[in-house]
Amino acid sequence: MNGGENMHELSLMESVVKQLRASAAENDIKKITRVLLVVGKMTMAVPDALQFAFEVLQKEDELLKGAVLEIREEPVRCECKDCGHLYEAPNYEFLCPSCSGPNVKIVGGRELYIDFYEGD
Numbered sequence: 152m153n154g155g156e157n158m159h160e161l162s163l164m165e166s167v168v169k170q171l172r173a174s175a176a177e178n179d180i181k182k183i184t185r186v187l188l189v190v191g192k193m194t195m196a197v198p199d200a201l202q203f204a205f206e207v208l209q210k211e212d213e214l215l216k217g218a219v220l221e222i223r224e225e226p227v228r229c230e231c232k233d234c235g236h237l238y239e240a241p242n243y244e245f246l247c248p249s250c251s252g253p254n255v256k257i258v259g260g261r262e263l264y265i266d267f268y269e270g271d
């Protein structure tokens with residue numbers, strides 16, 4: 152860890168691991184082998200830092216040891232409330248590219264959830 156730069160991802164990963172633990176306990180799973188995490192661009196979480204945080208957290212952890220983390224990034228998506236145009240906004244384009252209107256709603260890119268996980 153350098154200067155707390157990865158703290159955002161570490162705390163996000165801690166809550167993901169907490170959810171995994173709760174779900175595994177509920178489903179009587181002793182070992183998790185694979186996790187697919189969906190991460191929206193607007194969470195500002197860096198995939199490499201999430202991977203690193205996961206590696207830190209899974210060490211010495213019987214449930215998570217050896218599990219593979221896969222990350223699927225979701226783009227920022229917007230919908231224009233004036234013309235209904237739906238578009239991706241990789242650079243946070245909050246003016247509608249179709250009608251140039253400013254009444255744009257963010258409809259995607261804030262997600263952070265476990266899509267699924269596998270284990271025994």
Ligand SMILES: [Zn+2]
Nearest residue numbers: 231234247250
């Ligand atoms: Zn529009």
